Amino acid sequence: MATHFVTSAAPGALPLVGHALPLMRRPVEFLDSLPAYGDLVEIRIGPTRAYVPCHPELLRQVLMEDRVFDKGGALFDRLRDIVGNGLGSCPHRDHRRQRRLLQPAFHRARLQQYAEVMEQESTALTESWHAGQVVDAFPVLYGFTLRTAVRTLFTAHVDDDAVDGIQRSFDTALGGLFQRMFLPRAWQRLPLPANRRYEQALEHLHGTVDRIIADYRRGDQDHGDLLSKLVSARDEGGGAGLTDEEVHDQVITMLFGGSETVAANLTWTLYLLSKHPEAARQVQEETDAVLGGRPAGWSDLPELPFTNRMITESLRLYPPAWLYTRITASRVELAGRLLEPGTTLVISPPVVHRQAAVHADPTGFTPDRWLPDRTADLPRGSFATFGAGARKCIGDAYALAEATLALATIANRWQVECAPGTDVRPAPLATVMHPRRLLLRLVPRTTKAVRRTAQRSLS
Template sequence: MPATYVSGTAPGALPLVGHAWPLMRRPLDFLRSLPAHGDLVEIRLGSVPAYVPCHPDLLRQVLFDDRTFDKGGAFFTRFRDVVGNGLGSCEHRDHRRQRRLVQPSFHRTRLEGYAEVMADEAARLSASWSGGRVVDVFPAMFGLALRTVTRTLFSAHLAEEEVARLQDSFRVALGGLFRRMFVPGPVQRLPLPANRRYARALADLHGTVDRLVTAYRRGGQDHGDLLSTLIAAREEDGRGGLTDAEIHDQVTTMVFGGSETVAAALTWSLYALVRHPEAARELRAELDAVLGDRAVTPADLPRLPRTGQVVTESLRLYPPAWLFTRVTTAPVELAGRRLPPGTTVVVSPPVVHHSPAVHLCPAEFRPARWPADQPGRPPRDGFAIFGVGARKCVGDVYAMTEATLVLATLCHRWRMECAPGTDPRPRPLATVQYPRRLLMRLSERGPDTARPAARPCGTRG
């Protein structure tokens, strides 16, 4: 840890709106420019100052001290409109109880059952594809992830039309959430078409979840899924569980975390493999050696280290979670600057993931930089996607397991190359970033040596 840190201020703030324009137009470029101005950089959210830690030690201080740097600020204020006060968004005072009650839903024995669903949904998607078809990757991955999370949450399948409606509602809600992070409150209350669409999407989303929670509570049966576990959860003394409102918020949080985030991770992983043919060849060689002609199963995960490394490196280079906020609850010193209570701190994983102080040659795609002994599990160091400390994501192993199984399934059967119309520039949406338009042409796999090089796919990474 350095003896002293450099504090700075980002240039370009405008009266009243601050840095809202670059944050809305080119947020990732703006955030990645901040380390040039110091280890802790002041930006303006409207007229309010906020601080971005650009040094890994400062990021660790913020994330580990969740009592002082509590979840709050512009991001979480808006995020709670979508997911409520669930485990991923609640304040410090509510977290320990919620974590204790939700943790059994992600016990190893439960995860084994969820992994079977993940592998099955991946196989279904792969079987539905055909050679020569052009796939818009992010919508395909989002649909897959949403079907998977709804099956693991509600083992009694939602009808296809209900899944499609959930998908549309989430997309509209998250798009509205992104805009509301930077738009003044009075504008959000105007009877504009965008505001009306946002309100309808939230009502539809929450209505669907309420209906399912009520049906499960009345049925009283353990379906072996996440919702059954949440309903059965009890305090250590056997009394007191989650209320229906709390279950609603946990379910909504899980649908969000298990759909948009996983879909973005898979989309970037497929993009990275097209951009880096040698990494793709190494991954396919591993799949051929382990699987031969059979399908991927959860039992194969320990023998797929390269596949796991590709997922992890894709998450580092193209982190889906690009921004979240914390608010100080007491006076605290950060990088030598005294922050009063109520100060907003902006955490941006891309800032640290792309730092040469953390990773050698951070702009390069190097799957081998990660340990190969735990595929399907997130690394401990130099990796901010799932958080650290007490607020580390409870579903991190779930997400990594799904991404690894899906990537193995698709790459075992299909070769991909970019099709005309692809625009891989990152597009932020609420908490995730994904390519603006990633079109892939599919072809059945043959011997690697007999195939021409894939068509180049943009220039990032």
Template sequence: MTTYDTLSPAPTLAGGLPLLGHAPWLALRPLDFVERLRDHAPVALFRIGTRSAYMVSSGELMKDLLITHQSKFEKGGPLFEQATKLLGNGLAASNGEFHLRQRRLSQPAFHHSRMGVYARAALDAAVAVSGSWRDGEVVDLGRALNDTTMDILARTLFSSLTAEAAAEIRRCLPALVAGVGRRAFIPVEFVHRLPLPVNRREAESLRRLYEVVDGIISDYRASDLDQDDLLSTLMLARDERTGAGMTTEQLHDEIRSMMVAGTETSATLLLWAFQVLAGRPDVERRVHAELDEVLGGRPVGYADLPSLAYLGRVVQELLRMYPTGWILTRRATSPVVLGGHRIPEGADVFFSPYALHRDPAVFADPGRFDPDRWLPERAAAVPRHAYLPFGAGVRKCIGESLAYAEITLILASLMGRWQMRSVTGRPPRPVAGSTLRPKESLMRVEERRR
């Protein structure tokens, strides 16, 4: 009779070093390392220092991890432990009943009836950045897109945000986003307490961000008015079971989480889009042809999204090849069985959308950017949980629909007027930190001749 204790442990990846385990490979060649773990076994054991960890790398087991046995796992591991120190206990990091309560309270802010308002903000921000460029100039596209998504956040989250507060938030966020990745890959607390310049910058950015957000919440509470924006929706939300709303601390944590999720991830994927299309003129031409046919030279609108089918597939393929959340973790809250192997209570369990989305057993020629793999007849062959750009189950990203709409509309708006060209002439190179970013950010903008 098979019992938990008689099950075999997961196969261990070779090559671990004394005391360090596989941490050097995860730190120095992270993308190669997660693919190596995927190819080793569907559930593979490795070590970070002296601590055992598990990598889950198949669509079927992702369903078990994120849905079937989700009650036996919580957000945990080095990435989330360090993220909460900078971003608080918002939806991205909270667990259990508190997470479910916060999700219920936040849901109205992402209702489909509000998508038109958010789309208008995205298009206004895209028009603003587009109008600032000049034909032939070299721009720091990464910074421009971060400013654009920050502008969208300001228009939708805080309708009465001042220019000074928006500028202060833009100054603070980069240090905090970088700090999440740095802390996750160096999970040694005393290192982050040393009086190093990078730690001082991080602490000062966090302090300033607290002050700005606290001031915004205080002003909203004092006005006692519905501003018809995300913050007002969160402040007015009441738990249907208890009638309680969010405390100031909870609002603070949710706002900081949205600041990162609503700016860094969208801006990064947009940067990937222009980097990839610069090297794929065939794909770029098809996008331009679709834009010309659907729009006929007029500005894009939210109602046009269903007609931009090819551009939608481009976005799906970008999310497959370059998922910004390239590695994520859970922690087992009780013993559990995955793939016929025992996972002990307290174990860190990793999964990598990057490795999952590039599995050659699922995606033919996985290193090729091919939007047409998402044509309905081809996409039907992809196992449901082998493609997880926004997660699955109760932890699925609450802003998925908003992100799709925002990214597609900004691409359509900017590509209607501009073409981006590589400055280096090299294919984009990924850098895996707290997000998966292209190494290069400078691009030449050229006005499109129809």
């Protein structure tokens, strides 16, 4: 029998700004409230009417039918200022060619090479910490993931100053992105300090990436990194491959897609670790048995199933890509409603991930819900952290490897405790959902403690 879907409008939209205020100020509560109104719920982003699929089946339909529900709408229109026409933002007509050219850069053999960089950077991170230190988790982990992304993209070609410069430019450019989504285009052309800072950040970002690519193109050997794959990618039949501009857009796309997202996931996971002593004990037991004090590497991944489940559960509760858009390319029926071409859809995984009708105890932190024998009955579309279909995240395996390796290395050496000043409400207007400020006090785990748990779990 066909499912009967309920569609309705969320109350409380204000003239001009629509639901912008609750979306900016308390996004999680606002999104959690939507399923109570129906399976497809109308909201307003500024003056624009948009539909949020709250039922997993509808969410999946929108993600899978990427020809009809194309990239576009308030978020992608603004995001293109930063990432151009790269793989994540290009319309359907350009997508299949780009994906074919980029996919080899994410094959298993390549991931194994990238894992060496992940291991080195996790080691450098945990060795830079000292007992009793309080770290502001998100910026520190963002530095870690951006350095890792830069080094997997360009191997040794970029120094730390350039990485810091890229991080600052991204901070400013992405910090302004959601605000721009809610404001009219004309506002962006006003000579305001915020607009000037945004323009300068973009100029710096594009300039740095151009310089790096130009340096890189001077040598023509395969460095075993992502950029080598991009530069040498060829269209079918030996065609031209990616132009300079396309390589540029893909590099920025990968830096954008591959750094803030993983940093947000690791930040939430460390927060959950600090709040759930039983999960902390389990992750220590696992990492002590497998690592015993050395950093985690590629071959350890199959031996770290609990660490991996923690990451997945954290991705369910706090999906970093928490809100993005689609635009209908033609007339289409969704949940029994006829949508005209040009209609905006808002995709928000937390809406589905935190629903009692989809996941038992939806707001509880239960890594073991991801045990293989417990996931068989989950409805399709119930876990959409990486999207779905042809536009599904190309870096999902990269992200899971990086997050699992980093978490294992951290948890094996350090215990983390929330310090005063922590505020884990999601940062307002952030492109990627992360806590406003997670301050973590670092307590070293002694070699004795590591050995003790390792022995216990062996006996």
